[in-house]
Amino acid sequence: MKFLFRSLxxxxxxxLGYFDAHAAEGRGVEYEELDKxxxxxxxxxxxxxxxxxxxxxxTTQWTVKSVRYVEKYGKQLAMNLSLExxxxxxxxxxxxxxxxxxxxxxxxxxxxxxxxxxxxxxQLRHSQIVSRLRSSQN
Amino acid sequence: MLKxxxxxxxxxxxxxxxxxxVEEELNAPDDLEALRTIQSRLFPTTNRSALTTAAAEAxxxxxxxxxxxxxxxxxxxxxxxxxxxxxxxxxxxTAVFLLAVLTHGNLPxxxxxxxxxxxxxxxxxxxxxxxxxxxxxxxxxxxxxxxTNNRITETEHVASDExxxxxxxxxxxxxxxSAVALPVEGL
Numbered sequence: 001m002k003f004l005f006r007s008l009x010x011x012x013x014x015x016l017g018y019f020d021a022h023a024a025e026g027r028g029v030e031y032e033e034l035d036k037x038x039x040x041x042x043x044x045x046x047x048x049x050x051x052x053x054x055x056x057x058x059t060t061q062w063t064v065k066s067v068r069y070v071e072k073y074g075k076q077l078a079m080n081l082s083l084e085x086x087x088x089x090x091x092x093x094x095x096x097x098x099x100x101x102x103x104x105x106x107x108x109x110x111x112x113x114x115x116x117x118x119x120x121x122x123q124l125r126h127s128q129i130v131s132r133l134r135s136s137q138n
Numbered sequence: 139m140l141k142x143x144x145x146x147x148x149x150x151x152x153x154x155x156x157x158x159x160v161e162e163e164l165n166a167p168d169d170l171e172a173l174r175t176i177q178s179r180l181f182p183t184t185n186r187s188a189l190t191t192a193a194a195e196a197x198x199x200x201x202x203x204x205x206x207x208x209x210x211x212x213x214x215x216x217x218x219x220x221x222x223x224x225x226x227x228x229x230x231x232t233a234v235f236l237l238a239v240l241t242h243g244n245l246p247x248x249x250x251x252x253x254x255x256x257x258x259x260x261x262x263x264x265x266x267x268x269x270x271x272x273x274x275x276x277x278x279x280x281x282x283x284x285x286t287n288n289r290i291t292e293t294e295h296v297a298s299d300e301x302x303x304x305x306x307x308x309x310x311x312x313x314x315x316s317a318v319a320l321p322v323e324g325l
Binding site for chain 1: 158160161163170174206210211212215262268271278280282295
């Protein structure tokens with residue numbers, strides 16, 4: 001019984017620590033030295049990678065609406081993004097809804113999304129650097 | 139006490155394992171690498187606008203209707219609706235309903251499940267620069283089945299190599315350039 005209690009206690013403490021460590025980002029991440037166009041490209045590629053169907057892209061308001069159906073559980077996931085120019089770069093804000101109910105601000109799903117976005121941002125940054133180097137050599 | 143606690147603990151653990159977790163839905167599926175390879179091609183051009191136009195034209199030729207086209211971003215969205223009404227299915231469901239009424243006096247499932255009516259293929263094209271000299275074009279196609287109540291009854295990612303190969307061939311023919319298939323770990 002003692003063992004069981006300790007195991008449960010460990011699981012609870014571990015889970016709390018894990019979620020707390022990943023909760024810092026929340027629903028928004030700022031990408032420095034990037035323009036809206038490049039950030040939007042990375043965002044679209046990320047949504048595509050995660051299996052979302054991109055429903056609309058608004059390049060006036062800089063917003064994206066996307067949706068994904070999880071057939072196994074009969075759930076609809078919606079991911080809405082908005083991009084905002086800041087002094088340092090571009091702030092990407094995400095809103096995720098499950099069956100039209102928004103997820104809490106510090107849900108770990110946001111962390112997973114922004115990790116995916118970071119990969120495409122890095123790829124585009126790299127491409128930009130190589131492109132500049134090429135043009136300077138020419 | 140222990141005899142009661144252990145099964146309870148196991149039930150909680152098992153129910154936690156099978157429940158829906160959004161964060162797990164954002165993990166890449168195991169077959170993603172292979173799917174990404176057939177969905178992507180590298181084009182030796184930096185003319186993203188021409189690629190976007192060619193992609194939209196290719197989708198139109200394949201029977202899609204363009205919903206949105208953003209040459210500056212390298213994005214195209216398109217849909218195609220196909221009639222999925224099946225007379226055999228209607229007869230089958232009617233027979234089941236009649237049988238249920240005769241034997242139980244009521245309709246199964248409250249009678250609101252609906253019959254497959256149409257399917258919509260939704261296509262997204264995203265074009266990304268690669269190494270400052272190429273562009274990677276990726277097409278994803280999803281199929282969703284809608285019933286007569288306009289509710290989605292099933293949805294899947296189209297994994298048929300032929301659809302994607304046809305799309306990329308059309309772009310190549312239009313731009314008169316050869317695309318390169320990406321290795322599995324290419325992106």
